[in-house]
Amino acid sequence: MGKLTRRQLGLGVGASLLAAPFLDFLGRPARAGSGVAKRLVIMFSPNGTIPAHWTPAGSGTGFSFPVGSILEPLGTTIADPAMVLPAAMLAPIQSDITVCGGIDFVNTANHQPGMVAMLTGNGDSTSVSGGMSVDQYVAAAIGKTTKFQSLQFGVQTSSYGATPETRMSYSGPNVFVPPEDDPVAAYSRMFGALVGDPQAAALLLNEQKSVIDLAEGELAVLRGRVGAAEQAKLDAHLTALRALEQTLSTPTTCGAPTAPTTVDYADNGNFPAVGKAQMDLLVTALACGMTNVASLQWSFTVGQPSLTWLGFSDEHHSLSHSDDTDTVGVGKFVAAERWFAQQFCYLVNKLKNTPDPSTPGSTSMLDTTLVVWTKELGDSRAHVCTGVPFVLAGSANGRFPTGRYVDFMGASHSQLLVSICQAMGLTNTSFGDPTAGTGPLPGLTS
Numbered sequence: 001m002g003k004l005t006r007r008q009l010g011l012g013v014g015a016s017l018l019a020a021p022f023l024d025f026l027g028r029p030a031r032a033g034s035g036v037a038k039r040l041v042i043m044f045s046p047n048g049t050i051p052a053h054w055t056p057a058g059s060g061t062g063f064s065f066p067v068g069s070i071l072e073p074l075g076t077t078i079a080d081p082a083m084v085l086p087a088a089m090l091a092p093i094q095s096d097i098t099v100c101g102g103i104d105f106v107n108t109a110n111h112q113p114g115m116v117a118m119l120t121g122n123g124d125s126t127s128v129s130g131g132m133s134v135d136q137y138v139a140a141a142i143g144k145t146t147k148f149q150s151l152q153f154g155v156q157t158s159s160y161g162a163t164p165e166t167r168m169s170y171s172g173p174n175v176f177v178p179p180e181d182d183p184v185a186a187y188s189r190m191f192g193a194l195v196g197d198p199q200a201a202a203l204l205l206n207e208q209k210s211v212i213d214l215a216e217g218e219l220a221v222l223r224g225r226v227g228a229a230e231q232a233k234l235d236a237h238l239t240a241l242r243a244l245e246q247t248l249s250t251p252t253t254c255g256a257p258t259a260p261t262t263v264d265y266a267d268n269g270n271f272p273a274v275g276k277a278q279m280d281l282l283v284t285a286l287a288c289g290m291t292n293v294a295s296l297q298w299s300f301t302v303g304q305p306s307l308t309w310l311g312f313s314d315e316h317h318s319l320s321h322s323d324d325t326d327t328v329g330v331g332k333f334v335a336a337e338r339w340f341a342q343q344f345c346y347l348v349n350k351l352k353n354t355p356d357p358s359t360p361g362s363t364s365m366l367d368t369t370l371v372v373w374t375k376e377l378g379d380s381r382a383h384v385c386t387g388v389p390f391v392l393a394g395s396a397n398g399r400f401p402t403g404r405y406v407d408f409m410g411a412s413h414s415q416l417l418v419s420i421c422q423a424m425g426l427t428n429t430s431f432g433d434p435t436a437g438t439g440p441l442p443g444l445t446s
């Protein structure tokens with residue numbers, strides 16, 4: 001029978017929320033072997049770039065970061081001006097990354113459209129991805145047995161509320177998956193059962209199990225209303241739900257670490273400290289096996305943090321539109337972008353210096369993790385989504401050669417999204433709008 005919409009299925013609330021990602025995506029093969037990453041991490045920083053100050057010199061393995069350029073902190077240890085990140089975690093990562101130039105968002109321009117397209121590829125309910133963002137699409141496939149299918153960490157993402165400008169993760173068309181901006185709340189969600197009121201934790205566990213029981217009942221009814229192919233998918237989903245119920249009763253493999261300090265997470269001056277706390281929690285979640293998919297969103301498109309720790313009070317979005325005649329404004333924007341590069345460097349080094357508990361003898365979680373640093377615009381002054389900068393870290397368990405700069409000469413970023421999916425063991429050959437390009441990004445694996 002043909003593909004059914006959620007409206008046609010008439011699902012109850014519990015079943016519709018829990019089954020929707022699986023009705024289309026349960027036919028994937030098991031993930032195994034080398035060349036398949038175990039974890040996906042996505043980091044976003046806002047407001048595009050200035051290509052002349054971002055693009056490395058040289059190409060292939062013979063590339064370098066010019067002195068003073070935006071990406072120089074990835075190749076040289078530079079002290080954190082906010083005095084939050086330790087120098088040991090700012091060591092060069094040039095040999096661990098693939099710098100991707102010349103990637104275009106097809107039929108997309110400006111801030112909000114770029115933010116929407118960035119991880120969704122402009123997919124809708126009829127596309128293979130079903131309008132999901134790549135992190136949620138991957139999580140739906142590989143997050144069935146972890147405590148959390150995915151975790152979203154944020155740093156001041158919500159001052160404009162929940163809008164297409166402030167959200168990058170989607171569980172379906174126009175359905176946001178919000179980031180958590182408060183490290184203390186994120187910690188409580190992760191470790192609350194270990195450090196909180198045992199009676200309250202037990203009550204929450206029973207409520208979670210009740211939701212699953214409701215969904216199982218609704219799915220059993222639904223099973224009698226669909227064809228054999230959809231029944232097989234629903235059977236697999238029911239199995240996944242029962243596995244999820246088991247994980248709710250299973251304590252985490254890690255004890256609760258020290259809780260983050262309570263701060264006003266919406267205060268501009270706390271931006272660096274909140275970001276570090278969120279990165280530390282993100283890596284802890286992966287190391288403890290709580291999730292295999294996590295994201296970190298710094299602000300949002302047209303976001304207005306003022307990087308006062310760099311010695312200026314200008315808002316980031318305003319600086320991003322400094323034209324070449326405004327050398328002071330350009331210099332400040334480049335300094336701000338270098339600071340975000342340091343955050344990426346810290347995150348990658350944190351993974352690199354954390355042993356992988358799931359792989360005996362492994363020395364680094366980075367070995368089996370794919371980290372993606374993404375933006376929503378190319379040249380911020382022109383409001384274009386061409387030449388959008390991407391940096392990948394980690395080889396995805398040997399799939400991607402690292403220590404390279406590759407200019408993809410205008411290739412569609414939908415192909416990059418396919419490459420990300422395939423690096424996670426999925427087999428889809430399109431992502432988002434299929435007219436924007438199919439197949440993986442040529443040259444990324446060689």
